[in-house]
Amino acid sequence: MATRSTLPPLPSPSAPVPGGPGRKRRVNESVSTWRLTDRIGYLFMWAAGLLLCAIGIGIVLFMALKGLQYLRPSLLVSRPQADLDQSKSGGFLDPLLGTVILTIVGIVIATPLAVASATWVVEYGRPRWLGRAVESGIEIIAGTPDIVIAVFGLVLFQQGIFGWMSFTAQGGAVFGRSFLTAGSMMSLIALPMVFASTREGLQAIPSHVREASYALGKTKAATIRRVLLPSVRANISTGAALGMGRIAGDTAIVVVLLGASLQLDPQGDVPGLKTLKGTGGTLTSYVYNNSPAGEGNAPQKAYSAAFVLLLIVIALNFAVDLVARRGSAQGIETSRLGAAK
Amino acid sequence: MLEQVRKPWTDRRAERSLGALACLVLLVILFMVVFVAIRAWPSFHANGLSWFGAKGNVDIQLDRMVNSGANPTKADYQLGAWPLIYATALTTGVAVILGLVFSLLSAIFIVEFAPESLRRLIVPIVRLLAAVPSVVYGLIGILVFVPLVGNHLITPGQKQSVQYVIQLSGGSLLVSSLILTIMITPIMIAFTVDGLYAIPRSWREGAVALGVNRWRAMWTVTVRAARPAILAGAVLATARALGEAIMISMVSGSKGFAPNPADGLTFLFEPLRTLAATVVENAESINAPAMRASLYAMALLLLFGGLVLSLGSWLIKQPLKKYGVRN
Numbered sequence: 004m005a006t007r008s009t010l011p012p013l014p015s016p017s018a019p020v021p022g023g024p025g026r027k028r029r030v031n032e033s034v035s036t037w038r039l040t041d042r043i044g045y046l047f048m049w050a051a052g053l054l055l056c057a058i059g060i061g062i063v064l065f066m067a068l069k070g071l072q073y074l075r076p077s078l079l080v081s082r083p084q085a086d087l088d089q090s091k092s093g094g095f096l097d098p099l100l101g102t103v104i105l106t107i108v109g110i111v112i113a114t115p116l117a118v119a120s121a122t123w124v125v126e127y128g129r130p131r132w133l134g135r136a137v138e139s140g141i142e143i144i145a146g147t148p149d150i151v152i153a154v155f156g157l158v159l160f161q162q163g164i165f166g167w168m169s170f171t172a173q174g175g176a177v178f179g180r181s182f183l184t185a186g187s188m189m190s191l192i193a194l195p196m197v198f199a200s201t202r203e204g205l206q207a208i209p210s211h212v213r214e215a216s217y218a219l220g221k222t223k224a225a226t227i228r229r230v231l232l233p234s235v236r237a238n239i240s241t242g243a244a245l246g247m248g249r250i251a252g253d254t255a256i257v258v259v260l261l262g263a264s265l266q267l268d269p270q271g272d273v274p275g276l277k278t279l280k281g282t283g284g285t286l287t288s289y290v291y292n293n294s295p296a297g298e299g300n301a302p303q304k305a306y307s308a309a310f311v312l313l314l315i316v317i318a319l320n321f322a323v324d325l326v327a328r329r330g331s332a333q334g335i336e337t338s339r340l341g342a343a344k
Numbered sequence: 345m346l347e348q349v350r351k352p353w354t355d356r357r358a359e360r361s362l363g364a365l366a367c368l369v370l371l372v373i374l375f376m377v378v379f380v381a382i383r384a385w386p387s388f389h390a391n392g393l394s395w396f397g398a399k400g401n402v403d404i405q406l407d408r409m410v411n412s413g414a415n416p417t418k419a420d421y422q423l424g425a426w427p428l429i430y431a432t433a434l435t436t437g438v439a440v441i442l443g444l445v446f447s448l449l450s451a452i453f454i455v456e457f458a459p460e461s462l463r464r465l466i467v468p469i470v471r472l473l474a475a476v477p478s479v480v481y482g483l484i485g486i487l488v489f490v491p492l493v494g495n496h497l498i499t500p501g502q503k504q505s506v507q508y509v510i511q512l513s514g515g516s517l518l519v520s521s522l523i524l525t526i527m528i529t530p531i532m533i534a535f536t537v538d539g540l541y542a543i544p545r546s547w548r549e550g551a552v553a554l555g556v557n558r559w560r561a562m563w564t565v566t567v568r569a570a571r572p573a574i575l576a577g578a579v580l581a582t583a584r585a586l587g588e589a590i591m592i593s594m595v596s597g598s599k600g601f602a603p604n605p606a607d608g609l610t611f612l613f614e615p616l617r618t619l620a621a622t623v624v625e626n627a628e629s630i631n632a633p634a635m636r637a638s639l640y641a642m643a644l645l646l647l648f649g650g651l652v653l654s655l656g657s658w659l660i661k662q663p664l665k666k667y668g669v670r671n
Contacts, residue, residue: 059469148587221386224358252477
């Protein structure tokens with residue numbers, strides 16, 4: 004029985020498709036005719052697929068349940084206080100602001116860098132070895148653990164020339180921890196995603212588009228600026244949204260480079276800059292510190308903050324779909340799972 | 345000066361500026377290796393090769409480093425990081441092996457066998473699992489699974505059998521590797537699915553025409569041809585698992601202990617702590633010189649692990665280029 008064709012036959016151009024046009028015809032095969040080992044494998048495969056669904060739905064439902072159970076609007080607008088009594092320890096306004104500030108700082112640094120590198124690699128990339136080295140370099144950064152990036156940031160920004168970015172003690176020792184320094188290192192987390200997405204977009208633009216632009220007398224630089232970059236705008240936003248999701252969800256860099264303090268702790272007296280130069284915490288560090296592993300040990304607060312964090316990250320990740328549907332994004336449709344990398 | 349910038353850029357200038365920005369990335373990597381290595385040197389210098397060996401209780405050694413103050417003697421640098429290295433290898437290894445099986449089966453399901461309605465559900469779920477921050481996984485782990493394992497799975501007999509060596513509280517190898525598996529599976533699924541889609545469908549049809557069933561055709565033709573993609577995904581997932589700090593530090597029990605396979609089933613319930621988790625947990629006391637050198641030494645080890653794995657995945661992906669798969 005195993006000799007039966009089990010894939011839907013390709014419709015030949017001359018013969019009419021049986022079942023009428025537009026209907027997918029599938030030869031029904033019975034798994035019961037398979038060999039036992041194949042049937043066991045098939046069973047395991049279904050089990051894996053369903054388990055995956057169950058885990059995903061389970062995590063979302065569990066977090067939603069716990070989050071809605073403990074989340075109060077007042078938690079979102081009150082500042083956290085260090086207090087053993089949970090009714091007095093306030094909400095998580097500061098960590099929420101910290102997440103927003105850090106994400107913005109990180110993506111503002113990462114996007115131009117990543118777009119410039121991707122443009123150079125695709126459009127110029129000469130000498131060849133250097134172009135390839137840059138591409139592998141970005142892959143290496145993508146594979147570097149965030150904790151290593153964090154401790155690297157600490158030693159880098161404790162050098163004297165970066166003193167303006169953070170708090171400098173009386174003796175001239177640079178503290179190295181601030182929103183600016185943490186944001187700079189966070190940009191390395193987001194960089195590979197923006198780079199990959201921009202590169203995909205640029206590579207998907209047919210070469211006749213460039214040739215048409217040259218034929219109209221535009222230089223290569225003008226072509227990049229006026230023709231190529233506008234047409235990969237959707238790709239850049241996709242990558243940026245994914246990168247922002249990654250930044251918002253990262254904890255190690257916050258713990259090491261931002262101080263992971265409860266409240267925002269401004270330095271100096273220039274408005275705006277003083278927050279950026281100061282230390283603080285984000286939702287991730289708030290969750291970490293309020294879990295049994297941290298000092299706070301307030302599971303209810305941790306659950307509600309984690310729920311808010313999860314909502315932010317999910318929103319950023321699925322904003323990608325909106326961008327792809329609206330814009331003329333190149334190469335986004337083909338790699339819908341690419342976001343998982 | 346400003347006028348110069350506002351004038352239309354010449355090609356040469358555009359190429360140079362963009363190229364300079366791109367090369368900044370290489371500079372960052374170079375700096376990363378150099379700076380971390382310089383700070384790590386005192387620890388390797390004081391310990392030599394025995395840094396990688398087992399030398400008594402790691403937690404006691406780390407405590408001594410914190411207390412050694414600003415001018416540590418050579419004895420304060422003493423560190424045998426074997427339990428941490430072993431724990432890293434153990435959690436990563438278990439997670440990658442489990443994840444490989446799980447992700448391969450799921451990817452085959454997504455590509456070939458899932459009904460359309462289920463596929464529409466499962467693809468967003470994979471992306472969701474990849475997007476969930478590690479601290480959320482850690483929170484669920486420490487508040488749900490650690491107490492579950494500690495109170496219901498570990499029998500009092502098992503607790504007694506090792507009570508003079510280590511306390512079993514639930515934070516364990518079992519919980520850490522299982523959650524780590526869930527965290528790295530989406531990356532592997534993404535790579536595997538891309539790889540499976542890249543293999544021409546006609547190859548599989550050829551196999552079916554020769555008389556094997558769909559499962560066999562998938563398994564013997566498509567999966568075999570997509571092996572480089574699967575391996576590349578596994579390598580990248582290994583890098584992700586190596587560097588996972590926060591989740592592990594929350595659910596592993598956080599003891600500098602090397603679980604002993606000779607303990608039988610209890611082995612799964614023994615606590616541990618990986619290199620990355622050690623760095624993140626001791627980040628507060630990084631100003632003590634002995635501690636700093638040790639933590640940077642651990643970071644250097646992780647950095648080299650990441651570099652080797654990146655190189656590996658690059659090498660593995662070379663054969664894929666001929667099918668036009670870009671990752």
